[in-house]
Amino acid sequence: KQEVTQIPAALSVPEGENLVLNCSFTDSAIYNLQWFRQDPGKGLTSLLLIQSSQREQTSGRLNASLDKSSGRSTLYIAASQPGDSATYLCAASFSGGYNKLIFGAGTRLAVHP
Amino acid sequence: NAGVTQTPKFQVLKTGQSMTLQCAQDMNHEYMSWYRQDPGMGLRLIHYSVGAGITDQGEVPNGYNVSRSTTEDFPLRLLSAAPSQTSVYFCASSDRGHEQYFGPGTRLTVT
Numbered sequence: 101k102q103e104v105t106q107i108p109a110a111l112s113v114p115e116g117e118n119l120v121l122n123c124s125f126t127d128s129a130i131y132n133l134q135w136f137r138q139d140p141g142k143g144l145t146s147l148l149l150i151q152s153s154q155r156e157q158t159s160g161r162l163n164a165s166l167d168k169s170s171g172r173s174t175l176y177i178a179a180s181q182p183g184d185s186a187t188y189l190c191a192a193s194f195s196g197g198y199n200k201l202i203f204g205a206g207t208r209l210a211v212h213p
Numbered sequence: 214n215a216g217v218t219q220t221p222k223f224q225v226l227k228t229g230q231s232m233t234l235q236c237a238q239d240m241n242h243e244y245m246s247w248y249r250q251d252p253g254m255g256l257r258l259i260h261y262s263v264g265a266g267i268t269d270q271g272e273v274p275n276g277y278n279v280s281r282s283t284t285e286d287f288p289l290r291l292l293s294a295a296p297s298q299t300s301v302y303f304c305a306s307s308d309r310g311h312e313q314y315f316g317p318g319t320r321l322t323v324t
Contacts, residue, residue: 104255132310143303144256144315151310189255191313198310199244199263200271203255 102127104192106204113180113211121175121207123190128168131198135164135175136189138206144189148175180211214239217316219304225322226294234289234319236304242314244307245287249273249300250318256303262287294323 103126113119123133132151136144148157148164150173156165163176173192177184187208191201220235238245243264248256248271258271262281276298278290287306291298299322307313 134313136315143317146312146314149312191256193310199246199307199313200258200261201246201248201256201305201313203248203257205253205255 102192102194102202104190104202104204106188106190106207108207109205110208111210113209115180115182115211115213117180117211118176118178119180119209121177121188121190121209123173123175123192123204125171125173125192125202127194128171129195130166130168131193131195133164133166133173133190133192134201135162135173136191138187138189140187147188180209182211182213185209185211216240217304217306217314219302219316219319221319222317223320225324226291227324228294228296230294232291232294234291234302234304234321236287236289236316237285238287238304238306238314239285240306240314241284242306242308243284244309244313245281246271246305246313247277247279247287247289248303248305250303251300259289259302291321294321296323299323 135147150166161178187206191203246261247259260279262268304316
């Protein structure tokens with residue numbers, strides 16, 4: 101069964117710290133992987149999309165990597181700010197279902213001043 | 214562009230009632246999907262569509278029905294609401310293999 105796992109479930113860091121969120125998946129036949137941000141009571145905001153042919157994507161202070169052989173993706177957040185506090189979700193699609201996302205349960209991030 | 218819109222934002226139903234959750238997108242995307250989000254769990258796929266007139270089941274389709282008569286709209290019907298369907302429902306759209314865009318969600322409570 102294709103599964104996506106995110107560890108840790110929650111993370112609390114001081115402002116200014118660089119941090120890494122982890123996402124692992126069970127099927128190496130990944131099509132793409134997308135990272136989202138979700139604020140409490142809100143919808144999902146897309147942060148980065150990595151295609152299976154890519155190793156990483158960058159947007160501002162965010163960098164996401166993809167390693168198909170180890171079944172892992174990481175989201176790196178540089179110089180964290182209190183405004184980064186949110187739940188971060190990763191979701192993968194796999195060959196044969198390129199528009200069907202399988203989600204991890206998320207990492208709840210708190211950045212304190 | 215409004216992106217992906219969903220109505221209503223909130224809804225309370227009694228067990229056995231039926232209702233339709235509306236979803237619309239103005240980006241001319243082929244693909245549209247419905248997910249539900251429950252506490253402590255990731256989003257799970259209910260139904261999806263790869264184009265007008267074409268729909269298929271996702272991971273948790275029981276108790277839900279969909280149709281897609283136009284590119285823009287993808288309504289989700291609850292046939293006979295049950296307390297287990299209390300959840301937050303999200304609609305998404307995308308082009309093939311591209312970034313998926315999500316609506317703001319509908320919070321449904323079934324009593």
